Amino acid sequence: MEMGMDTSPSPSSSAPSSASSDSIDLNFLPFLKREPKSEPASPERGPLPLPAATPPPPLQVQAQAAATAASPLPATPDLSAAAVMTPLQSLPPNPEEETLLAEYYRLASLYLSSSAGAAGVIVPAPTPEASAGAVVQPGSGSAAKKRRPRSSELVRVSSLSVRDQIYFRDLVRRARITFESLRAMLLRDDERAEALGLTGVGGFGAVDRRRVRADLRAAALMGDRDLWLNRDRRIVGPIPGISVGDAFFFRMELCVLGLHGQVQAGIDFVTAGQSSSGEPIATSIIVSGGYEDDDDRGDVLVYTGHGGRDPNLHKHCIDQKLEGGNLALERSMAYGIEIRVIRAVKSKRSPIGKVYFYDGLYKVVDFWLDRGKSGFGVYKYKMLRIEGQEAMGSVNFRLAEQLKVNALTFRPTGYLSFDISLGRESIPVALYNDVDDDRDPLLFEYLARPIFPSSAVQGKFAEGGGGCECNENCSIGCYCAQRNSGEFAYDKVGALLRGKPLVYECGPYCRCPPSCPNRVSQKGLKNRLEVFRSRETGWGVRSLDLIKAGTFICEFSGIVLTHQQSEIMSANGDCLVRPSRFPPRWLDWGDVSDVYPEYVAPNNPAVADLKFSIDVSRARNVACYFSHSCSPNVFVQFVLFDHYNISYPHLMIFAMENIPPLRELSIDYGMIDEWVGKLTM
DNA sequence: GTTGAGTCAGAGAA
DNA sequence: CTTCTCTGACTCAA
Numbered sequence A: 001m002e003m004g005m006d007t008s009p010s011p012s013s014s015a016p017s018s019a020s021s022d023s024i025d026l027n028f029l030p031f032l033k034r035e036p037k038s039e040p041a042s043p044e045r046g047p048l049p050l051p052a053a054t055p056p057p058p059l060q061v062q063a064q065a066a067a068t069a070a071s072p073l074p075a076t077p078d079l080s081a082a083a084v085m086t087p088l089q090s091l092p093p094n095p096e097e098e099t100l101l102a103e104y105y106r107l108a109s110l111y112l113s114s115s116a117g118a119a120g121v122i123v124p125a126p127t128p129e130a131s132a133g134a135v136v137q138p139g140s141g142s143a144a145k146k147r148r149p150r151s152s153e154l155v156r157v158s159s160l161s162v163r164d165q166i167y168f169r170d171l172v173r174r175a176r177i178t179f180e181s182l183r184a185m186l187l188r189d190d191e192r193a194e195a196l197g198l199t200g201v202g203g204f205g206a207v208d209r210r211r212v213r214a215d216l217r218a219a220a221l222m223g224d225r226d227l228w229l230n231r232d233r234r235i236v237g238p239i240p241g242i243s244v245g246d247a248f249f250f251r252m253e254l255c256v257l258g259l260h261g262q263v264q265a266g267i268d269f270v271t272a273g274q275s276s277s278g279e280p281i282a283t284s285i286i287v288s289g290g291y292e293d294d295d296d297r298g299d300v301l302v303y304t305g306h307g308g309r310d311p312n313l314h315k316h317c318i319d320q321k322l323e324g325g326n327l328a329l330e331r332s333m334a335y336g337i338e339i340r341v342i343r344a345v346k347s348k349r350s351p352i353g354k355v356y357f358y359d360g361l362y363k364v365v366d367f368w369l370d371r372g373k374s375g376f377g378v379y380k381y382k383m384l385r386i387e388g389q390e391a392m393g394s395v396n397f398r399l400a401e402q403l404k405v406n407a408l409t410f411r412p413t414g415y416l417s418f419d420i421s422l423g424r425e426s427i428p429v430a431l432y433n434d435v436d437d438d439r440d441p442l443l444f445e446y447l448a449r450p451i452f453p454s455s456a457v458q459g460k461f462a463e464g465g466g467g468c469e470c471n472e473n474c475s476i477g478c479y480c481a482q483r484n485s486g487e488f489a490y491d492k493v494g495a496l497l498r499g500k501p502l503v504y505e506c507g508p509y510c511r512c513p514p515s516c517p518n519r520v521s522q523k524g525l526k527n528r529l530e531v532f533r534s535r536e537t538g539w540g541v542r543s544l545d546l547i548k549a550g551t552f553i554c555e556f557s558g559i560v561l562t563h564q565q566s567e568i569m570s571a572n573g574d575c576l577v578r579p580s581r582f583p584p585r586w587l588d589w590g591d592v593s594d595v596y597p598e599y600v601a602p603n604n605p606a607v608a609d610l611k612f613s614i615d616v617s618r619a620r621n622v623a624c625y626f627s628h629s630c631s632p633n634v635f636v637q638f639v640l641f642d643h644y645n646i647s648y649p650h651l652m653i654f655a656m657e658n659i660p661p662l663r664e665l666s667i668d669y670g671m672i673d674e675w676v677g678k679l680t681m
Numbered sequence B: 001g002t003t004g005a006g007t008c009a010g011a012g013a014a
Numbered sequence C: 001c002t003t004c005t006c007t008g009a010c011t012c013a014a
Helices: A030-034 A095-118 A128-132 A162-195 A214-224 A251-257 A324-335 A393-405 A479-483 A563-571 A674-680
Strands: A044-046 A154-158 A234-236 A267-270 A281-287 A300-304 A339-346 A354-371 A377-385 A415-417 A430-432 A529-534 A538-543 A552-555 A559-561 A613-615 A634-640 A650-655
Touching: A162 A214, A162 A251, A214 A251, A234 A281, A267 A324, A281 A300, A281 A324, A324 A354, A324 A377, A339 A377, A339 A393, A354 A393, A559 A563, A563 A613
Parallel strands: A154 A234, A281 A339, A430 A529
Antiparallel strands: A267 A281, A300 A377, A339 A354, A354 A377, A415 A430, A529 A538, A552 A650, A559 A613, A634 A650
């Protein structure tokens, strides 16, 4: 099958295609259901305003400059591809309209996702083959795969409306969830294969113990389905849906998203042949810390060109040449083209020991040929960060590390409490306000665990046969695995593999030890959370730790009321959280239907119609201060572990994006209740 | 700390 | 103009 015939939806096009659904019923894709009926306006794009009058600065170094550099520049480099883009006819953004649109979109999102749930998006249980995932080859088959090459069309995406921003954020999140879910599935398959005595991906007879990297395989699966983003144009400047500060764990993921298209090289650029001015143009760089001559001061960065190094040793052995990415950076300087900068920072929270932060846009302001520490010639580029951007992810990361050690040194004022839980949480929860004199969260009793009504839990502790009989950590086939319809919900480091209607963790009636990997959310906080005051969202919550997507954050606590009690209390106008109102965002986590169209979200274990509510008016925990968003970074997963009454599950909150330190956590509450208004005003 | 298989895109040849 | 082959870039996992 030719890729051109592929029936899978292609998110790489900026507007949702009116995909002909030959063989795949697109209607069951939850994501597509949530899209607004009308096409989101495509981003306003325009030709790059290349300063025609800017003469190329005289090359200070006439090294081995490629012929193109030496030849005189055309007065106006004709980036013709950009020129045919829709001309800018943008009105100045109207804040009022933006707010209305945001509200409209929130409601549309709410309506569509909730109606989707009611209309039976949850289709029959996946076959074991489908849920095992990697054993099934994607439908298109890998035979005649022909990857669509990267386009050279150079565009800059600017002034996205609120609605577009949400649209692209969701698009990017979906791609990232697909990537991470595939990777997790492949890893799990590897482990199973190894447990069975088969080795790696080579299958039978493979001798090599080394696994084929799951990140590469996940990217390849997505590539076969044309699911890589932003391949139809080369974007200069910000990538829609990716914010300054976003965190990534794999180089391949950067390629999949189009943030940086080079698997290994640190400089990504449009080649001379592709650019109509005949010159290469750099668009992004990665500062990995691998080059000894780099000098990184944050806002000011001296970056070293690539090349000249021995492939095996990380030593320079010949002079660098002004070609490829090196020349492209120089050309970007001449034209004033902004460069995306991605920094690698060491982190124990990362599966690979480091994390890549998108730190925003820089401009090259100077370049020269220098003698590196090795004694060989290296090209150096002085880059300045463009002002007015969000704080850098790498800076926030370091600040948060310092705050964990000694908060008062870096924030002498503003802390109202270092632990509003008063020791009730496993990790302290700080309270910080440097905005006004509100101290509201201090006035409530901190309740780390919800209190269930006795009628709800009486006799429900050992319901359904009590716990498992495992003496060691639980494994596939044990009673608790069966409860979870044959598979455990978490991977070995405690990340949720995919969202489910309900997760059964091992509990007090299980024999397995506390180290059992099926005990995750019951153990409480693992991240340093902070309740903080902001001018935009009132009270909010942020983390000092980098939170990997899929990991547990905290429980939603309070005094649990029965249906009857809820009716009475809400009549009194009290603050009630209704679990049934959270849109089923868990459907998205683990969704790989873009790659495996046969994938459907699990509909087991079953959960009851939830009629209870949580009263947070007297006692509450940190979860109560999460801000609302229709494009949230956390979601609710229902979990049972201590009692087994399916009408009263715990509301456990998990990350659905990688959440960088100091970024606000946001959740989709569904309807905005009066209490949310009260809390966030 | 060391090692090697693995990827895509660029560059140039066919 | 398209298609191919070679090369360079260095990451991730053991």
